[in-house]
Amino acid sequence: MDFLVNPQITKVEPPFWFFGMKNPELQLMFYGPQISEFEVSTNFDCITKIVKTENPNYLFITINTHKLTESILPFYFKKEQEIVFIQKYEFKKRRENSANRKGFDAADVVYLIMPDRFANGNDQNNSSENTTEKYNRDLPAGRHGGDIEGIIKNLDYIQSLGATAIWSTPLCEDNDADFSYHTYAQSDVYKIDPRYGSNADYLRLAQEMHQRNLKLIMDYVTNHWGITHWMIQDLPTPEWIHQFKEYTETHHKRSVINDIHASQKDLEICLKGWFVPSMPDLNLENPLVLNYIKQNAIWWIEFADLDGFRVDTYNYSEPQAMANWTKAITAEYPNFNIVGEIWMPQTAQIAYWQKDSQIGALRQYNSNLPTVMDFPLMEAISKAFNEGYSNGDTGVMRLYDHFSNDFLYPNSNNILIFGENHDTQRLNQLFGNDIRKYKLTMTLLATVRGIPQLYYGSEIGMDGDKNNGDADIRKDFPGGWPNDPQNAFIASGRTEQQNQYFDFTSQLFNWRKTNNAIHSGKMTHYIPENNLYVYFRYTATQTVMVLLNNQDELQSITTQRFAENIQHYSLGRDILSNQLIDITHQILLEPKSSLILELA
Structure with missing residues (x-):
């Protein structure tokens, strides 16, 4: 019998692991037809738990990795005491000093990219056999072909702008039939979408960035997966996701989480309702699910040598489960930074979610989340620079009033600040393409407390009206495609006005790198x-x-x-x-x- 041939198992996740993690427990998921019918054993007496669910195609095995002394661990799958096959599992060596990696902080400037719309560096992966939606650049909301290679080829441009970190919207596979370019409805969270490249390409991006002293921030989604995710298509257990008798969508009213007057029904729909019909809501109160996404996040940090996470819809999931998820990561990487998307209108509501918040402590809650996103500042910017002086509450008084609330934050310097992102109205649209207002905004972001984030293309005056649909605020960067009539990645390819935008932004943020008073x-x-x-x-x-x-x-x-x-x-x-x-x-x-x- 050839034990190396194993048609019985189609997936093992995590696909491999790493020696020397602080947490000794590793939950392995084996997937294959009727896999739970087998008895499983291994060497080193390291199995601590075996969980079989309602679905016989899954088997969850927890092992104590600190008992291992070899890099290959064999699992023996048996029936009636006879070995039917052996599944080998690999442990890799960690990078030197991996646990002490330094995340992004207030000395950084983050450049936000939507990869499908930034640059097409490899036109051979515009479509793929195993994903449904095909390349169609003529369709505003279609796949346009931007990819990891396009980011790599333009790292010099990003660096010249003064950015020191890149946050790309998600790159893992999204197999939706349409609108898949935003990639927030992921279908495989261990696999880079083939239309962006491969896992190896993502690792190469990190390596190329680190050679330039740039940091890579992964956009991570804890609240939901896509309806086409392979596990959603064959659920390990009905309780892997939140389900109601009828489809129930969240009401998006996040304030109910810390509202002492909120009804339990409102709270339930808030946390367990689906974001949209194509995004099933993960049940993080299920230990199997929570362990799965903890390990997935840590796996990507180790594999791709990441410098941070931006977490999508952070407060759409069960608060204590998210606190546990964040704590598991920061326990392994004490200097790693995680910024959560907490899209709420008031500073107190945002501050509640930052680690060690005294506001959160009033509800006996600590999120463990180092960094939050300053959406109230974004709202103030969108109004302030469009207003003249009429009374004590308009214009730049909005900014003064905003910063006067900084006492609510446990760490006001560890906040992501921005004027726009991939979900909001474009700044240049709001300002009617008035470069003076753009310069005022960039000056503010470059000099106040926090971590500035820029949105791709605004530095050359790109605009877009969200009222015309999300595709209009996510236009292709000119020059990112070989046949583009203009290449704005180089000074000679930009118009005079585009160079005015770029030169100001570049000079400002390159100066910012040098000034510790601004950083700390x-x-x-x-x-x-x-x-x-x-x-x-x-x-x-x-x-x-x-x-x-x-x-x-x-x-x-x-x-x-x-x-x-x-x-x-x-x-x-x-x-x-x-x-x-x-x-x-x-x-x-x-x-x-x-x-x-x-x-x-």
């Missing part, structure tokens, strides 16, 4: 007057003064008001023009403009 300094801001906002970032050795004139008129600013921060300084170096400016009495500011001064 304190912030003092002053109540805006006449739609002009002034604030300082400073350490013991560096001070940066930022002025935002949101009024459509020239303004002269008397600096005596800011003496507590200006102190003994008499000059400020304009970081864009490199000119020295006397700050002892007055500073002139052009209409709708900003000024960043390194004080000297």
